[in-house]
Amino acid sequence: MASLERNKKILLDLVKQPGNNFCADCGAPEPDWASYTLGIFVCLNCSGIHRDLPAVSRVKSIRLDFWDDSLVEFMREKGNSAAKAIYEKDVPSFFYRPHQKDCVILKDQWIRAKYERREFTGDDNYFKQAYSSGLFESTLWKKGKDKKQFLKRTFVLSQKDFTLRYFVREDSKVPKAVISMKDLNAIFQPEKIGHAHGLQISYLQEERTRNLFVYHENGQIIVSWFNAIRATRLAYLQREHPTVHDIDLIPQISRSSLKEGYMEKTGPMQWEPFKKRWFTLSSMDRKLLYFKTPLDATEVGAVFIGTESHEYSVREGPCRSMRGSRWRCGITLQTPGRQFVFMCEQEQEQKEWLEAFRQIIAQPMTRQDYISKILLTVVRERERERKREGERERGYAVPSKD
Known part of the structure; x- marks a missing residue:
């Protein structure tokens, strides 16, 4: 019993050391599992992937499982930093290293590439050349x-x-x-x-x-x-x-969206009925895109989001049901040319969208951002002009859908 408690204390001390205090594979904090064949500390999620690789990795809980003295000594001699020097010695700069919140397949293939296929040890350049x-x-x-x-x-x-x-x-x-x-x-x-x-x-x-x-x-x-x-x-x-x-x-x-999800939006006059749209917001190009469904091939529209000094702002909108809207949690996005009103189903969604908008508005614009804004403005003006020409030919005005 004394050996069991002593070994548990040693492992808990080891996992607090720099390098060991984050998962060796996805970077999640405070890992509480370990591969006693590789000598690394990993999180619960990554430990599940290691279980599928019994030929190269075997895992135990550092809190719940029994550890022999020899295994504890092995973990003391190894650790995440030592393993990284071997298994991540030659990772190509373009290769994506997954994070805690990334999907399972990215973590699974990163772990298999490191320990099963040994792609990054520098012993074989086949995989690097293939990519x-x-x-x-x-x-x-x-x-x-x-x-x-x-x-x-x-x-x-x-x-x-x-x-x-x-x-x-x-x-x-x-x-x-x-x-x-x-x-x-x-x-x-x-x-x-x-x-x-x-x-x-x-x-x-x-x-x-x-x-x-x-x-x-x-x-x-x-x-x-x-x-x-x-x-x-x-x-x-x-x-x-x-x-x-x-x-x-x-x-x-490559870039991930800062925020994605459904909101309802109305048209430019704000008397048009609200319509449910799938929105994606990217901090890289400062665009809010909206689609009819998440799997649409082409956007319905796009909104460039500049900084506060360029007259962009966001605030909580009307927290009540508006004409045609089934949802109650509103957001008002102010741009130099138009005020956009969105409605969220839940208050938590409203808070997340507000935070995402404010993060981009607070982000200084780059030279590429200015170019992107100009291009988007030119394209949208061309589209509006083509629409006006079509309306004139037909002899009537068609109200905006979005």
């Missing part, structure tokens, strides 16, 4: 344009001309789409897509965001695709910004 080779090709399941089913499509990623192409048939010579790396973004969206390996690929087409939703049954293949896209995006950014260090380019490779 950043000139051509990356595979068949993926892609959501159809108008229907809910997913269809097999051939995707080709080229670092030679920095494009992503996909083909409707395997024998097709002409691609259905040629997508530039310039504005391409890829993020995992398993809950939205309804598949554990769901990947969302977004890009700009005539300054409108378009989305592709894809997956592959094999987790290693879809995560390899994700990292191959990141490798190609980094190569593109390096070409476009040759004097900028990689450490400053890495955050631009």
Whole structure:
């Protein structure tokens, strides 16, 4: 009993040491599990993935399980920092390192890449070369344009001309789409897509965001695709910004939304009925995009969000039901040209959206932000002019839907 209590105390002291006090794989604080074959401390979620790798990793709870003296001594000799020096010795700069809140497939493949395939020990450059080779090709399941089913499509990623192409048939010579790396973004969206390996690929087409939703049954293949896209995006950014260090380019490779979810919105006159829309807010390009559904291929509209000095502000809106709205928790977003009114279903959602808006408004604008704002303004004005011309030809005015 004395040995049991002593060993537990030693382990609890070890897990508080710098390096050990965060999960070796996802960075979650205060890990309370450990791999006694690798000598690392991990969180509960990552320990579950380690259990699926019995040939390379075996785990125990540092609080609940019995530890032999020899295993405790092994943990004392090893630890997260020592393991990182071995298993993360040569991680490519473009390779995505998952965080605590990332989806399971990213954590699973990161752990397997490190300990099972030993991709980053520096002993074998095969995997690094595969991610950043000139051509990356595979068949993926892609959501159809108008229907809910997913269809097999051939995707080709080229670092030679920095494009992503996909083909409707395997024998097709002409691609259905040629997508530039310039504005391409890829993020995992398993809950939205309804598949554990769901990947969302977004890009700009005539300054409108378009989305592709894809997956592959094999987790290693879809995560390899994700990292191959990141490798190609980094190569593109390096070409476009040759004097900028990689450490400053890495955050631009791919970006997650600051906030996503449903809200209701009304039109510019605020007497139009409220309509439910799916919104995504990105801090990278300062845009609030809205779609009819989460899996729409094209945005319905976009709102650029500047700073307070440019007359942008946000506040709690009317906390009551407005005409046509089923929800009660309001938000008012003020821009130089228009006041937007949104309604949230729950107060917690309202608070999260307000916090996200305020975070972007407080963020200084970059040179690229100014360019993005000008382009969006020009495109939207062209669209309004085309609409007005169409109305004049028909001889009547059509009220705005959004």
